[in-house]
Amino acid sequence: xxxxxxxxxxxxxxxxxxxxxxxxxxxxxxxxxxxxxxxxxxxxxxxxxxxxxxxxxxxxxxxxxxxxxxxxxxxxxxxxxxxxxxxxxxxxxxxxxxxxxxxxxxxxxxxxxxxxxxxxxxxxxxxxxxxxxxxxxxxxxxxxxxxxxxxxxxxxxxxxxxxxxxxxxxxxxxxxxxxxxxxxxxxxxxxxxxxxxxxxxxxxxxxxxxxxxxxxxxxxxxxxxxxxxxxxxxxxxxxxxxxxxxxxxxxxxxxxxxxxxxxxxxxxxxxxxxxxxxxxxxxxxxxxxxxxxxxxxxxxxxxxxxxxxxxxxxxxxxxxxxxxxxxxxxxxxxxxxxxxxxxxxxxxxxxxxxxxxxxxxxxxxxxxxxxxxxxxxxxxxxxxxxxxxxxxxxxxxxxxxxxxxxxxxxxxxxxxxxx
Amino acid sequence: xxxxxxxxxxxxxxxxxxxxxxxxxxxxxxxxxxxxxxxxxxxxxxxxxxxxxxxxxxxxxxxxxxxxxxxxxxxxxxxxxxxxxxxxxxxxxxxxxxxxxxxxxxxxxxxxxxxxxxxxxxxxxxxxxxxxxxxxxxxxxxxxxxxxxxxxxxxxxxxxxxxxxxxxxxxxxxxxxxxxxxxxxxxxxxxxxxxxxxxxxxxxxxxxxxxxxxxxxxxxxxxxxxxxxxxxxxxxxxxxxxxxxxxxxxxxxxxxxxxxxxxxxxxxxxxxxxxxxxxxxxxxxxxxxxxxxxxxxxxxxxxxxxxxxxxxxxxxxxxxxxxxxxxxxxxxxxxxxxxxxxxxxxxxxxxxxxxxxxxxxxxxxxxxxxxxxxxxxxxxxxxxxxxxxxxxxxxxxxxxxxxxxxxxxxxxxxxxxxx
Numbered sequence: 001x002x003x004x005x006x007x008x009x010x011x012x013x014x015x016x017x018x019x020x021x022x023x024x025x026x027x028x029x030x031x032x033x034x035x036x037x038x039x040x041x042x043x044x045x046x047x048x049x050x051x052x053x054x055x056x057x058x059x060x061x062x063x064x065x066x067x068x069x070x071x072x073x074x075x076x077x078x079x080x081x082x083x084x085x086x087x088x089x090x091x092x093x094x095x096x097x098x099x100x101x102x103x104x105x106x107x108x109x110x111x112x113x114x115x116x117x118x119x120x121x122x123x124x125x126x127x128x129x130x131x132x133x134x135x136x137x138x139x140x141x142x143x144x145x146x147x148x149x150x151x152x153x154x155x156x157x158x159x160x161x162x163x164x165x166x167x168x169x170x171x172x173x174x175x176x177x178x179x180x181x182x183x184x185x186x187x188x189x190x191x192x193x194x195x196x197x198x199x200x201x202x203x204x205x206x207x208x209x210x211x212x213x214x215x216x217x218x219x220x221x222x223x224x225x226x227x228x229x230x231x232x233x234x235x236x237x238x239x240x241x242x243x244x245x246x247x248x249x250x251x252x253x254x255x256x257x258x259x260x261x262x263x264x265x266x267x268x269x270x271x272x273x274x275x276x277x278x279x280x281x282x283x284x285x286x287x288x289x290x291x292x293x294x295x296x297x298x299x300x301x302x303x304x305x306x307x308x309x310x311x312x313x314x315x316x317x318x319x320x321x322x323x324x325x326x327x328x329x330x331x332x333x334x335x336x337x338x339x340x341x342x343x344x345x346x347x348x349x350x351x352x353x354x355x356x357x358x359x360x361x362x363x364x365x366x367x368x369x370x371x372x373x374x375x376x377x378x379x380x381x382x383x384x385x386x387x388x389x390x391x392x393x394x395x396x397x398x399x400x401x402x403x404x405x406x407x408x409x410x411x412x413x414x415x416x417x418x419x
Numbered sequence: 420x421x422x423x424x425x426x427x428x429x430x431x432x433x434x435x436x437x438x439x440x441x442x443x444x445x446x447x448x449x450x451x452x453x454x455x456x457x458x459x460x461x462x463x464x465x466x467x468x469x470x471x472x473x474x475x476x477x478x479x480x481x482x483x484x485x486x487x488x489x490x491x492x493x494x495x496x497x498x499x500x501x502x503x504x505x506x507x508x509x510x511x512x513x514x515x516x517x518x519x520x521x522x523x524x525x526x527x528x529x530x531x532x533x534x535x536x537x538x539x540x541x542x543x544x545x546x547x548x549x550x551x552x553x554x555x556x557x558x559x560x561x562x563x564x565x566x567x568x569x570x571x572x573x574x575x576x577x578x579x580x581x582x583x584x585x586x587x588x589x590x591x592x593x594x595x596x597x598x599x600x601x602x603x604x605x606x607x608x609x610x611x612x613x614x615x616x617x618x619x620x621x622x623x624x625x626x627x628x629x630x631x632x633x634x635x636x637x638x639x640x641x642x643x644x645x646x647x648x649x650x651x652x653x654x655x656x657x658x659x660x661x662x663x664x665x666x667x668x669x670x671x672x673x674x675x676x677x678x679x680x681x682x683x684x685x686x687x688x689x690x691x692x693x694x695x696x697x698x699x700x701x702x703x704x705x706x707x708x709x710x711x712x713x714x715x716x717x718x719x720x721x722x723x724x725x726x727x728x729x730x731x732x733x734x735x736x737x738x739x740x741x742x743x744x745x746x747x748x749x750x751x752x753x754x755x756x757x758x759x760x761x762x763x764x765x766x767x768x769x770x771x772x773x774x775x776x777x778x779x780x781x782x783x784x785x786x787x788x789x790x791x792x793x794x795x796x797x798x799x800x801x802x803x804x805x806x807x808x809x810x811x812x813x814x815x816x817x818x819x820x821x822x823x824x825x826x827x828x829x830x831x832x833x834x835x836x837x838x
Contacts, residue, residue: 019755019779023778104799104800110800117811196634200811200812221812223812246834248836253836359441360441362534364828366828367831368830368831369831370830370831370832370835371836373836374527374835374837379523380523380529391640393536393619393620393640394813396826397827397828406811406815409815411784411789412773413787414788415789416793417789
């Protein structure tokens with residue numbers, strides 16, 4: 001069979017399962033999720049053995065320590081997957097919620113009802129825990145899911161997949177509700193990207209080059225998140241204690257994630273006072289700073305000069321760009337030019353400045369007097385998230401169960417016809 | 420300049436205007452819309468002259484009568500465009516609506532706020548009234564729009580565009596808020612489809628081949644509507660008077676539109692009684708019927724046999740497929756196989772059958788005891804619509820002003836940092 005035929009067979013199975021998932025009760029879905037958590041426990045040693053094979057292979061290829069760390073599955077990570085399955089089982093079922101209801105003058109009652117999307121596709125790199133996380137969220141939201149993980153994690157993924165299938169089967173879950181693509185060839189992933197009409201949505205998870213390739217080639221709609229170049233702007237009238245705490249938290253608390261600050265913008269009227277104190281704290285945490293000429297004048301020229309390409313870089317590390325701006329408008333302009341529409345914050349005591357910033361900054365999450373680090377499904381009260389969208393269509397910001405759903409209109413009448 | 424550079428110049432202008440549109444008040448937008456309606460009136464003779472040139476050109480190319488009719492602009496159509504502009508001015512402004520608000524345990528207040536999407540692209544065929552309709556809806560929803568209409572309507576489109584620009588300028592609307600692409604070359608439309616990052620959403624309007632080409636080539640997200648293959652299923656216990664009225668209305672009232680019925684499904688237990696009476700009424704209206712073997716047994720073999728390809732055809736005409744089914748399940752299966760996820764109805768007296776149908780039929784609008792013809796922005800209480808989406812992402816069913824918007828999260832704190 002050629003790749004298109006193999007993919008057609010996979011999507012046919014997923015579509016059949018989606019029909020069943022669409023009408024499953026919350027209880028049925030939850031029982032399957034809990035059984036899958038138990039099955040992961042039972043398969044613990046098989047999963048670790050398979051993972052050891054993957055790790056040895058990746059090491060042989062000379063992969064970096066960070067790469068190997070993401071690939072590694074220890075008891076803690078297996079327990080993390082189990083906790084996710086149980087957490088998702090405990091979340092409210094979004095399917096069937098009535099989002100709007102209106103009665104028309106002719107007596108028609110129109111309800112906008114939340115429904116599953118159908119068949120999801122996830123393309124991800126060699127992080128095997130993504131396998132279980134995505135399965136749990138798609139199942140609870142009533143969607144079938146086709147998973148295509150990185151080839152370096154294939155043994156780990158297969159072991160997780162077998163365990164999840166065993167758990168799911170014990171509760172009678174439809175076969176095809178989740179399908180791991182075991183053939184990690186390039187041809188098959190390209191067939192997946194051309195499966196418009198059979199797959200409803202593809203979510204790539206991984207580095208920017210993977211995501212760009214998916215967007216370029218896919219005829220299936222894609223929701224994505226390229227990167228997080230997040231800013232904190234310290235306004236003229238900011239409380240400088242608050243500003244320091246927020247900037248320190250946004251940069252240092254977990255620098256390797258997408259909602260960490262990459263560039264700090266400081267109004268010129270507070271720069272002389274604010275920069276030395278915040279720089280002291282940041283330096284203490286090991287942050288390497290790059291600054292505009294004004295920043296370097298204030299902090300000293302041992303700080304590297306920041307170029308445009310620095311402002312456009314997602315460091316994901318203890319590196320920070322600093323720029324002094326003459327106005328709120330200039331800060332907003334910098335964010336429009338270099339930001340990634342992810343999360344941006346203003347620290348200010350001025351309600352008008354806050355209003356202007358929140359209105360004009362076109363990002364998924366815009367903060368006033370809080371750290372950008374809060375952009376996260378759990379912190380937003382959504383429970384677990386499948387990712388964060390920096391797109392504008394369908395879902396923006398943290399994507400939880402609700403964002404894995406669409407809606408349909410259910411219209412009830414008593415014989416109405418159109419005049 | 421090559422096409423990509425020309426397009427970049429166009430999208431740069433649109434993006435600049437989008438920044439201004441985003442913060443415009445409802446009053447400012449409404450004043451511009453009303454001035455544009457007046458300007459169309461003033462340009463009436465220029466528009467008709469330009470349209471005469473287009474009509475002569477299309478006639479010379481041997482275009483069909485229906486094509487020429489869609490292209491034609493008379494006083495009534497010009498008044499229709501003006502009415503649309505005024506109607507849209509009177510609609511509520513969706514921008515800034517707070518869709519959700521929650522306070523988190525840490526005191527953060529998270530609001531989900533409706534915002535414009537940004538820069539829209541509309542690709543359409545030779546129906547010049549679409550130009551004014553799309554401009555009005557995009558402007559009111561705070562979006563800039565780039566319009567690429569069919570080459571046969573270019574003179575009409577230019578005349579409308581000039582009039583709209585004049586009206587908009589009299590109210591100081593940002594230049595670039597709406598831009599007609601005057602060069603209708605193939606290269607430029609292809610550059611438009613590759614403008615991901617500069618255009619946020621493309622909506623193709625026209626025949627299926629145009630739409631498929633856009634989906635195939637576009638790296639910009641697309642929302643579309645291929646076709647409407649709508650069904651009415653007459654269930655075992657249906658009120659046959661109601662069923663007849665609904666089926667007649669769904670087929671006959673306006674057969675050339677996407678929410679008209681193309682296939683009627685009838686439960687075998689009522690077929691003997693129902694088919695002869697509904698066929699009489701339909702025949703009286705000039706409907707050509709194609710039937711399954713059971714239908715032909717009941718109605719007589721002068722009715723043509725319906726093949727699978729008939730069930731998959733959007734007739735847009737006084738033609739109807741009829742199929743007798745043994746069960747509700749079979750009706751749902753037929754709709755899943757041949758339908759286009761647009762609008763499908765059940766006529767039934769049985770609440771359980773209604774519940775099963777509305778749950779299992781995966782269409783934008785699912786009706787119980789009402790005509791499919793109600794799938795329309797105005798009938799749904801949304802006011803004017805830009806189209807109907809048969810996609811599942813972002814917007815499904817009629818797309819009004821709200822569906823031309825996205826949202827962002829605005830998070831207000833008092834110095835919160837993440838632990």
